[in-house]
Amino acid sequence: MEQFPALYQQGQKNIYFTWYRIIGWIVNGVVASLVIFLANIYTFSPNSFQKNGQVADITHLGAMTYTCIIWTVNCQIALIINRFTWIQHLFIWGSIMIWYVFLLVYGAFPPVYSQRGFRVLIEALGPAPLYWTVTLFVVVVSLLPYFIHIVIQRSFYPLDDHVIQEMKHCRKDVAVKQMWERERSNSIKMTQVGVSARVDARIRVLKEQLHHKKQLIYRSVTSSPIFRSLTNSPA
Known part of the structure; x- marks a missing residue:
């Protein structure tokens, strides 16, 4: 940041809070919600999901849907973050692990307390390959639009921080230093809002x-x- 003060211009130009980005995040949330809901409804409703022919009830559908939500939200956060620290790893992957721990602990209570959730992960969802397959499918499909967006943006319309990250971590343009000189020239522009x-x-x-x-x-x-x-x- 000291070498490239122009990075502060992203906040001054309101790049991250434009209507284009706000509407884009709304559309992304709607698409992810539809994928999670429809995938679980059409996968668990008509057929059995276990080898013994057991069909899914509202408890299985709810646990499956919430599993997809937990994975999708945390993986979305991981895609947004440009620089990871240990605290971010702890909260992102720890949130996913806590959900499975909750299913185990809640399912361990007697049926009088856990009711339909009794051993729901150990005996119902966990042994079913469909549970893990649907989780993987939903997460990939839900995050695919945003992943395509960031690939296109970084390839054809990179921001200043994207360029500098490639210069630093990928060692791009080290010989002629055209990107370096461009960012340095942008850094000396007067912003009048410092x-x-x-x-x-x-x-x-x-x-x-x-x-x-x-x-x-x-x-x-x-x-x-x-x-x-x-x-x-x-x-």
Whole structure:
């Protein structure tokens, strides 16, 4: 960031909060929701999902659907992140593991407490290959539109941070350094919205307020009867 101050321009230009991006995320969420819902409904409704011929009930369908939601949301977050740290790995993959731990713990309670969820993962969903196949299928199909979007963007319409990441991690354009020089030239452009510009604007506002108060005080003093009597009295 110190070498490329132009990266701050992405926030100043409101690149990440345009209507194009907002509508795009809404469409992405709707597509993912439809894929999760329809895939689970049409997969578990008509046929049995176990070798013994057992059909899925509302408990199996709910657990399967929520499994797909957990995987899709966390994998979507992983696709968005450009730089991973240990805390991000912990929360992303830990959230997925906690869901399976919850199914195991909840299913271990007696049927009087867990009811239909009794041993739902160990005896019902876990041994069924369809459970894992549908999870993989739903996650791939749900994330495919966004994956295609980021591939096209990085290949044909890269942002400044994308270019610098490729320069740093992929060692691109090291010989002629055309991308490096382009980013350095973008960094020296005047933005007029930095810290100094905000300080100057604040000082200008304070000066205007002070001048306005001086005028009000002067008018109140000159319009007072005491001031008029002093100014009109003979020397």
